[in-house]
Amino acid sequence: MRLELFLVVVAVVCAAGKPTSKAAAGRNKLLLISFDGFRWDYDQDVDTPNLDQLVQDGVKAKYITPPMLTMTSPSHFTTITGRWVEDHEVVHNMMFDDKTNLKLPHKLTLKKSSWWNKRVLPLWITAQNQGLKTASFHFPGGGANYSGQVVDRALFEEFDFPDDNETEWRANIDKVLSWFSEEDFHFVTLYYGEPDNVGHAKGPDHPDRKKIIRQIDRTIGYLREAITRYNLTDSLNVILTSDHGMTTVKKRPQVDEVIINKYLDLFKFTSFEILDYGGFGILTPKKGMEQEVFDALSKVPNVTVYRKNDLPESFHLAKSERLPPIVVVADLGFNLNSRFIVYVNKGDHGYHNAEMDMKMIFRAFGPDFKKNFLSEPFDSIHIYPLMCKLLQIEPAPHNGSLSVTENLLLGPEGPAGTEGPESGGLQGARVSVALLLSMLLFMFNVL
Template sequence: KNWACDFCAVSYLSMKRLSSLLLLLILLKPFTCHPAGRNEKEMGSNKLLLVSFDGFRWNYDQDVDTPNMDLLVKQGVKAKYITPPFVTMTSPSHFTTITGRWIEDHGVIHNLMFNPETLRKFSHKATQNKTEWWDNGVLPLWITAQNQGKKTASFHYPGGGATYKGQSVDRTLVESFDHPDSNETEWRENIDMVMSWFTKENFDFVTLYYGEPDQVGHRKGPETEDRKIIIQQIDRTIGYLVEAIEKHNLKNKLNVIITSDHGMTTVKKKPEVQEILLSNYIKFSNLVKFDILDYGGFGMITPKVGKEEELYQALKNAHPHLKVYKKEEFPEHFHYAKHERVLPILVYGDPGYSVNGRFILYVNKGDHGFDNEDMDMKTIFRAFGPDFKENYLAEPFDSIHIYPLMCKLLGINPQPNNGSLEFTQKMLIDTSQPEPNILLTAIILSAIAAVLVLIFLSSVTYTAIQRKKGLKKDHRKAMKNPPSSSTML
């Protein structure tokens, strides 16, 4: 009876100690888990800012001191590079990013809006309010998000000034014709305004566009000190953006994607090379009805009636660095030529060879519009925020895959698109799995609990054995010294 009581007492004390230690571990758990705000909310509850720096080639930050971009590599995601769609121009590429569709699907096939019947052409900036150029049945992310309860805005982003199936972006600012591209003070003011949209007016999704380093790349060339200087300005602006996010208490609420539309390459000029001048090989007045030429490395031509074959034959072997195709024979991997707006004859030069028409008037020292597989046409991808992993290097991917990623971040159902989350999913924190520090905490707690249980069992077992030994000893002693008859009486 005494042994049983002692055993129960020991068990009770051991269990009490075990319970106390487990309670202590539970109370300590919040201090060993991940920082608040990092992953508590479901994907889609955070805001999103898409920033585009026009013409930012994939390696522009590799020969310049860029401390802020370098810091983002540690604090977020960097892709080795991304591949823009063909044709590598501003409006077509930006619209691919915001729709996730190839250019032949969304129909914004060039920077210029044109009509081969009326022979009219509109410049890049003149198209920004032209709904008839942008609205081809494909909804950009602004409208899709708005239709699912989100509030969106466009700050100078190409396509933001149009309406789509009668719907406008909730708020849009369109670049003026004389808008300065490189005013650093204005760049910061734009960031301040966007931050106020997020904090004071509760916008969910904003696109922000900057015209550099494209302009410097065109005017001065991509391999110049001027280009390096503008990259340093961009880096300072990114640093200012990070500070503004913290200042407005958006660090745990705002995801940011920084990308671009295309790269840039040095234009090859005589006497170093024989430039491409189509008038050396064809007589425009006899063969050409309408053309989009003298616009970098790519062009299109509408032949006069009955002249298509003659025009094609005259150009197809005209210059060793000129590619010439009929529309129906254009390489399918470009995902470009199937749209009805594409003209019957397509031409593009090898990297650096601009396609000139009647005269060589082109003065740019850098250009784009070339094959999107050329490394000089590749561009950047950076991302950071509460839903992105830190210090994560992603493999290269096509820019069409940014669209489904943004839909995932915003928690909305995407429109039909050519992209896939397969290429970007791994850069996101997996909310269905514990983060490494949470997993480590769970392992430690489990290990400690297991040790305590073993101690408890060992203690109980040891006590039981000792009590049993004590009883046997007492029994043997009693047998050796039996009580006297007088005592028994």
């Protein structure tokens, strides 16, 4: 009798001692979506019922600050690595070599592993090295080879990809969610090229920008419906963000051009420059001419010129080996040109990241996020440790801090895998085991 009772109680103890946290049963998944050029306030002058609902059903930051540089590739790679630009060395949208004068357009640069694989590993690879399946859908950096390691599944954005096709947007969502539900992917990044394109072409104040924001809002509504349809409501966390904002560069009939060649003979004094790219420019003076170049540029109105080594510490750019010696940042709304007026954009970015027009959105929802929570602003670099927390992986070395964003998450009962009396985690299991062992000793004494 004693032996039979002992075996029964031991079986109960073992069952009670088994962790019942979500970490044991399977961790929650994470979808990171970036809408390129979505300025922090773009939803404030447009009817956006689905984005508004996210404020109730998830978390919202008042705005977030991109890294300096406020450009697509540098900013996205900071989000996915948690490193400042001077650390990850993706210092421009264009792959360049100031010694050979190589300059590759942005979309060709996306396929050049040598541009991305410099110093750090992105989150896809770090997660894969800890047993997770990851994918990149058009996300900058997702298609590169990192010293022999590649993202499990990576789709490139083709040169003529239709950035504003709403039917295509919905198809992309269905494809990504099927990866989660049917192939057990854990972490996927999804990139959309709007509202950046319309912001450049028409300007942030144009009615077409508002039109594309309404399209994005419908897409968010479709995403939420699809999450339910794919049975992912209780297992998928979603982060919506961007890479930079946008500002108007044609407020008057004449574009506010800053033509550098009026103040500096580029042929004579420089061996390399990229100056036809919005509010940010870089130059390499010819040997022995750095002081002349710096002095000439210091006289240019509506710009600030820096020697790389003297860049403000808040820029986190001065330690870059790849960045040329001279950096030019235009005042907000002024665009740089090298020799001729060829600028056609009516909106642009690349300006100082402290400018409110450069700030961007942050929304998040899912089983591990609080509801109806408004966060104070934070820097985008802090998204990385938040994602590692959600994925329950050990982060690579990074410059962010989880203390900045962990208040977005649920308390003791979440996120998945954390211990707490209501989560059925190890703490509750230990209490149950102790109680049953006491019962076991009591019954043996009685019998």
